[in-house]
Amino acid sequence: xxxxxxxxxxxxxxxxxxxxxxxxxxxxxxxxxxxxxxxxxxxxxxxxxxxxxxxxxxxxxxxxxxxxxxxxxxxxxxxxxxxxxxxxxxxxxxxxxxxxxxxxxxxxxxxxxxxxxxxxxxxxxxxxxxxxxxxxxxxxxxxxxxxx
Numbered sequence: 001x002x003x004x005x006x007x008x009x010x011x012x013x014x015x016x017x018x019x020x021x022x023x024x025x026x027x028x029x030x031x032x033x034x035x036x037x038x039x040x041x042x043x044x045x046x047x048x049x050x051x052x053x054x055x056x057x058x059x060x061x062x063x064x065x066x067x068x069x070x071x072x073x074x075x076x077x078x079x080x081x082x083x084x085x086x087x088x089x090x091x092x093x094x095x096x097x098x099x100x101x102x103x104x105x106x107x108x109x110x111x112x113x114x115x116x117x118x119x120x121x122x123x124x125x126x127x128x129x130x131x132x133x134x135x136x137x138x139x140x141x142x143x144x145x146x147x148x
Contacts, residue, residue: 101136
């Protein structure tokens with residue numbers, strides 16, 4: 001028998017080879033369907049396309065650092081020292097039952113008015129430095145804002 005006569009010419013009559021070929025076709029179709037479904041699901045969910053544009057908005061961490069909160073309590077100022085970026089803001093909230101006044105050392109122009117219970121006072125710091133302050137109603141309660 002000539003080996004050339006045994007070559008597959010697309011009309012293989014061996015049922016075992018035909019079954020294997022059918023399996024490969026089925027597997028190939030299955031893979032194509034899975035890939036298509038994955039692409040469709042990705043598009044349907046609205047996944048953003050990659051971009052090389054620079055996003056100038058603040059990240060959640062940067063936003064949190066630029067807007068800090070300080071609480072005035074019956075036991076003191078919490079946190080007593082905070083660090084914020086230039087242009088960052090601090091909001092003091094009086095959670096005590098007594099009136100409080102934020103009084104800055106060397107920066108009296110930044111002092112708050114009287115803060116009644118539950119009242120807040122906010123400042124934005126545009127200059128780097130350390131801003132020491134105390135509670136005028138209780139000078140032993142001190143704090144500092146470090147602007148970097």
